[in-house]
Amino acid sequence: MSRRESKSTEASRQRAVQLSAGGQNDAPGQGTASLVRIRDLYFSRGERKIFSGLNIEIPRGRITAIMGPSGTGKTTLLKLIGGQLRPDQGTVEVDGLDVHQLNMKELYRLRMRMGMLFQSGALLTDLNVFENVAFPLREHTRLNEALLRKLVLLKLEAVGLRGARKLMPSELSGGMARRVALARAIALDPMMIMYDEPFTGQDPISMGVLVKLIRQLNDAAGLTSIVVSHDVEETSAIADLLYVISDGRVVESGDPRSLRESGSEWTRQFMHGLPDGPVPFHYPAPPLQADLFGEPA
Amino acid sequence: MTEAIARLGRFGIDSVRHLGRASLLLVQVLASMGEVLRRPRLLLEQLFSVGVLTVLIIAVSGLFVGMVLSLQGYYILSQFAAEATLGVMVAASLVRELGPVVTALLFAGRAGSALTAEIGLMKATEQLSGLEMMAVNPVRRVLTPRFLAGFISMPLLAALFSALGVLGGWFVGVGLLGVDDGAWWGQMQARIDWNEDLMNGVIKSLVFGFTCVWIAIFQGYNSVPTSAGVSGATTRTVVHSSLAVLALDFALTALMFD
Numbered sequence: 001m002s003r004r005e006s007k008s009t010e011a012s013r014q015r016a017v018q019l020s021a022g023g024q025n026d027a028p029g030q031g032t033a034s035l036v037r038i039r040d041l042y043f044s045r046g047e048r049k050i051f052s053g054l055n056i057e058i059p060r061g062r063i064t065a066i067m068g069p070s071g072t073g074k075t076t077l078l079k080l081i082g083g084q085l086r087p088d089q090g091t092v093e094v095d096g097l098d099v100h101q102l103n104m105k106e107l108y109r110l111r112m113r114m115g116m117l118f119q120s121g122a123l124l125t126d127l128n129v130f131e132n133v134a135f136p137l138r139e140h141t142r143l144n145e146a147l148l149r150k151l152v153l154l155k156l157e158a159v160g161l162r163g164a165r166k167l168m169p170s171e172l173s174g175g176m177a178r179r180v181a182l183a184r185a186i187a188l189d190p191m192m193i194m195y196d197e198p199f200t201g202q203d204p205i206s207m208g209v210l211v212k213l214i215r216q217l218n219d220a221a222g223l224t225s226i227v228v229s230h231d232v233e234e235t236s237a238i239a240d241l242l243y244v245i246s247d248g249r250v251v252e253s254g255d256p257r258s259l260r261e262s263g264s265e266w267t268r269q270f271m272h273g274l275p276d277g278p279v280p281f282h283y284p285a286p287p288l289q290a291d292l293f294g295e296p297a
Numbered sequence: 298m299t300e301a302i303a304r305l306g307r308f309g310i311d312s313v314r315h316l317g318r319a320s321l322l323l324v325q326v327l328a329s330m331g332e333v334l335r336r337p338r339l340l341l342e343q344l345f346s347v348g349v350l351t352v353l354i355i356a357v358s359g360l361f362v363g364m365v366l367s368l369q370g371y372y373i374l375s376q377f378a379a380e381a382t383l384g385v386m387v388a389a390s391l392v393r394e395l396g397p398v399v400t401a402l403l404f405a406g407r408a409g410s411a412l413t414a415e416i417g418l419m420k421a422t423e424q425l426s427g428l429e430m431m432a433v434n435p436v437r438r439v440l441t442p443r444f445l446a447g448f449i450s451m452p453l454l455a456a457l458f459s460a461l462g463v464l465g466g467w468f469v470g471v472g473l474l475g476v477d478d479g480a481w482w483g484q485m486q487a488r489i490d491w492n493e494d495l496m497n498g499v500i501k502s503l504v505f506g507f508t509c510v511w512i513a514i515f516q517g518y519n520s521v522p523t524s525a526g527v528s529g530a531t532t533r534t535v536v537h538s539s540l541a542v543l544a545l546d547f548a549l550t551a552l553m554f555d
Contacts, residue, residue, distance in 0.1 A: 123424075124427075136431045136433070139431065
């Protein structure tokens with residue numbers, strides 16, 4: 001990273017810290033302004049390093065987006081936050097709890113306060129829409145059937161799919177499946193929701209619906225939202241804070257406007273979708289002439 | 298040469314690693330039996346899909362195997378004027394050997410492959426990850442009920458196979474070939490021993506059932522979450538289960554009828 005980029009990154013970080021501290025809970029020393037703290041995180045898959053010294057703070061009550069090109073480990077990061085993967089080094093704290101120091105029972109108790117929207121929806125294919133949303137309630141509560149029904153219908157109403165409660169997952173469009181998954185994710189009234197590429201493969205209407213839902217749910221239910229995405233436009237429209245990651249580190253962070261005006265060439269290339277720049281258009285290869293007329297590799 | 302030794306070493310390490318993972322999974326499954334017993338509905342659903350849906354193939358196969366046994370047995374026994382013992386021969390072959398073994402092979406092909414494919418697809422479509430993130434343990438919720446259902450179903454299916462095999466044999470032996478009805482049932486009643494024959498057959502089917510469902514759930518849970526991965530895991534379930542059943546059958550037979 002160039003010196004100019006480092007300065008720009010540092011300035012953005014300071015803005016992000018100010019943003020995260022503003023309004024919610026700025027009592028010094030209490031450490032409650034951030035719901036999720038990722039410190040000095042290292043993670044590898046085989047020989048491939050995914051994260052090398054990642055530091056991220058997710059403020060409470062806000063929508064924080066983690067962006068970066070495909071293959072930078074955004075989904076892996078959500079799995080590390082949810083305790084589904086263990087880091088090689090570093091810590092992930094959620095609501096003051098070190099996720100990877102918890103025993104299974106404590107981890108499951110923490111997960112009951114987290115919701116996750118998977119890219120595929122991850123609906124249980126042998127249950128209909130109603131039963132999918134009712135599933136976490138049936139597993140973790142002893143509500144009577146009448147109350148459970150009301151709760152499920154309210155959750156489905158929140159995502160606009162109360163009328164689709166009898167449909168099976170195979171009868172849903174991609175956008176509807178994600179909305180059902182969202183209703184299921186909020187069934188237990190979690191403190192935070194993680195969205196894994198919520199906009200990928202959606203038509204403009206579904207995308208608009210999801211953008212609106214994420215914002216509305218976050219504000220109405222006082223949630224903390226983490227959106228992992230590479231859809232710059234949609235994510236910038238709803239995020240309060242953006243982190244851009246590449247090569248296992250945070251390249252820059254800040255509010256969407258500041259990142260759009262960033263001095264970093266890398267951030268500019270990513271935010272404006274430029275085909276060439278620090279991330280080259282061509283995958284590393286020998287010169288074309290050598291490939292065409294030289295010895296076959 | 299060095300490469301071959303290295304490959305052999307890798308194969309050995311991978312095999313031990315797989316066995317270790319499978320054993321750990323088995324411990325987790327066994328440790329969560331209590332919860333499944335507290336929620337019998339989960340078990341009943343799986344008993345239906347693992348056991349009841351396998352009944353047809355077991356029943357038809359049992360009937361035909363019994364009929365063929367009767368034909369072949371009659372051909373041999375009639376040469377020694379010993380057709381009256383045909384019932385004993387058919388029943389002993391079925392309860393001691395063919396019932397447990399053929400049922401286990403069919404069970405691996407029908408229910409084992411279905412279990413692996415179902416679990417593998419749940420993994421590939423992130424349903425198992427989804428359960429984990431909903432604070433629901435997939436081993437308890439998905440694997441253990443299936444394991445227990447398979448373990449319970451197998452001896453019942455083997456008993457059905459043997460019973461229908463005897464009926465099929467009776468139909469051919471008594472109905473078509475003219476063996477005396479009284480000799481068929483009387484000899485069978487006199488010669489088939491409760492412990493030596495029936496219980497040993499039950500023990501075999503319990504061991505085979507345990508092995509087949511263990512392999513099936515492990516292969517599904519351990520599958521690579523892609524279409525090729527799930528298809529490979531399903532094939533491995535059938536191949537490994539069949540080989541394990543045949544090898545265990547030899548070992549158990551040697552121990553039981555020493």
